[in-house]
Amino acid sequence: MTSEHKIVDLMVVGGGVNGTGIAMDAAGRGLSVILCEMNDLASATSSNSSKLIHGGLRYLEHYEFNLVRKALAERESLLKNAPHIMWPMRFRLPHQSHLRPAWMIRTGLFLYDHLAKRELLAGSNSIRFTPDGPLVDDIVKGFEYSDGWVDDARLVVLTAKAAETKGAQIKTRTRCVKATRDGQLWNITLEDQRTGERQSYHCRALVNAAGPWVSSLFSDTMTIPSPKQIRMVKGSHIVVPKIHNEPEAYILQNADDRIIFVIPYEDDFSLIGTTDVEYEGDPKKAVISPEETDYLCSIVNHHFKHKITPADVVWSYSGVRPLMDDEHGAAQKASRDYTFEVDGGKTDAPLISVFGGKITTYRKLAEAATDRICRFFPEAGPEWTKHAPLPGGDFSEQAALLDALKAEYRWLPDDLAKRYVRTYGTKSYDILIGRTSTESLGQHFGANLYECEVRYLVEHEWAISAEDIVWRRTKIGLRLKDADVKNLQAFLDTFD
Known part of the structure; x- marks a missing residue:
């Protein structure tokens, strides 16, 4: 069964953090918006992160200064707008001189402290570890710095809720099965994944924010070539009963140039991750491998007195990150920055496609994308999200x-x-x-x-x-x- 609906300004495909961010921003500027998500909100990449609001200290090694600057600036805005699901966290970095010299870490932390203004977060400092601490005895010195923690899935849900409050329609379990241009309109067919019912819509602009499916949406739904390709990288995490009683998180260096986080989680657990593994196939079917579990356990055991094994894992999850494909380099060196492509606009209905990105910069990405969208809607209102609390976040402490x-x-x-x-x-x-x-x-x-x-x-x-x-x-x-x-x-x- 198919039914016709009125014309809307904007159709957003994808109910992850980028899609909901764009829907919220655009609806708040006065556009009529529909967001469709084929599964539940945050059911893929956006609920399978390391759950950090961070600038990305290790990205400095890859000279991604602009990305780090944007992310550092966004930490403060996000922490103020959602104090229920985000809060500051101190990170301890044990120093191992054979991996990175102390001067390099100090330089990186100096940049981390000064690339963007800080109001809520304390700066970095050197520390010494004592024998009664959780680390093995031969680790005696290190560094501390500040970042933030976030409940990633709730961030997406609350952003969608804010979009709905501003007038957007949020359609979960609804797949975009066909999208074709007809002059200055897109003809869209949505299918309810539970009933099979189809509905037809017309929209003046279309946003492809399908995350790991951003490229396949072109071929499967729009039958046009994708302007960019993404590189799918699987990141896996494990959760174990907490391995120490301190409130700080740890960031562990490893000989393969990767870093692993050990984060206090849900009061009684430790969250450990992430891996970086090239991935092909259906992103929804990504699961942790035994090799990844062994890898994470090995790095933790190298640093902590409390040893863990795969038998200690109470939960694991894997997410496929859609990174921009630079066609070279190891997975951990692929950029976490974002870009979006705009197609059409003068005589054809515009299409905005989002590639890459990370949770910390989702609001900034949404703002930039909505700025671009609003060039086609001169009656739209101004930017507004930087100081706007998410639902339930209208308190301070x-x-x-x-x-x-x-x-x-x-x-x-x-x-x-x-x-x-x-x-x-x-x-x-x-x-x-x-x-x-x-x-x-x-x-x-x-x-x-x-x-x-x-x-x-x-x-x-x-x-x-x-x-x-x-x-x-x-x-x-x-x-x-x-x-x-x-x-x-x-x-x-x-x-x-």
Whole structure:
């Protein structure tokens, strides 16, 4: 079944961080926007990152000063706009002189401190490690610097929510199966991936923000050549019970010139990654290999007293990063910068295609792309996102919000209140409105996941499956049993 719909200004294909960023920015400038995503929001690359808001210290070695400068500047903006899902983090870099001399690291950290203005984050310094610390005894000195942590999947969902608030239509589980130009309009066919129903739309401009599928969308959907090719690189991470009790993250150097992060994660775990492996095939099917797991364990064991094995891994994930293809060099040297190509515009409906990018610069990418789009819409409003809080982010400090939430809901368990603040910010009140006790939260699915939260995620954040909830809207999957997840899915099936 196919039905006709009115003309919209902009159709965005891709529900990752770049697509939702562009949809949010464009909708806020007054354009009518539809975003379609063939799966769940953030279901691919954007939920499988190292979960860092960082300038990219190692990119300085590859002379990507412009990328690092942009990323450093964006850290501060993002940390202010989403204090519930992002916060500052200190990183410790153990020094091993046979890998990089101290002067080189000091120079890099000096640039890191001064390439962009800092207001929230402390500068770098040298440190000495003591025998009672978590590192092996022969590592005695190192460095500290600041970056930020982010819940990557929630960043995407909240950006989509902000786009919807500004008037955008967000269509998940909806695939763009055909896009053809007809003069100054694009004819678009979208297919509901659950029902098979097709709908036809017309739009004045089209954005291809399909991430790892950006090139294939040209051949499969538009049947025109892609102006650029991407290089698909798989990055894998493992999660293990925490290997130290310190609040700092560690950045570990390795003899192959790669670096590995060890990041405090969800209170009780350590997140370790990432690898860089050339990848071919369906990005959705990317999984960690035994060799990657062994590699990550080996580097951790070389640095830490607490040793880990593949048997300690409680969860792993792999994401395929769509990097710009420079046709040479190792995977870790491929640029993380972004570009976008514009086709058409005078007599033909414009097409904007996004290539590359990283989470830290997503807002800047979206702003630059929307600036370019708005050349075709002279009535559009000005830039606006730099100082705009994401939904739930209209507060300054997590501790103060936690105190306020606990003061109003004194019966709320401490760990649940803390998780709500770190997940929903001020939107926690929307979940708890009218609740007077733990029992009033509804059915309990395990690990402090209650019916009222599940209903909120279904009704307001496009959650459909148990996987959407336990791995993207939250990370409760780390604590739930298989039977709990099946019970949750059975409950969600009643919504259909």
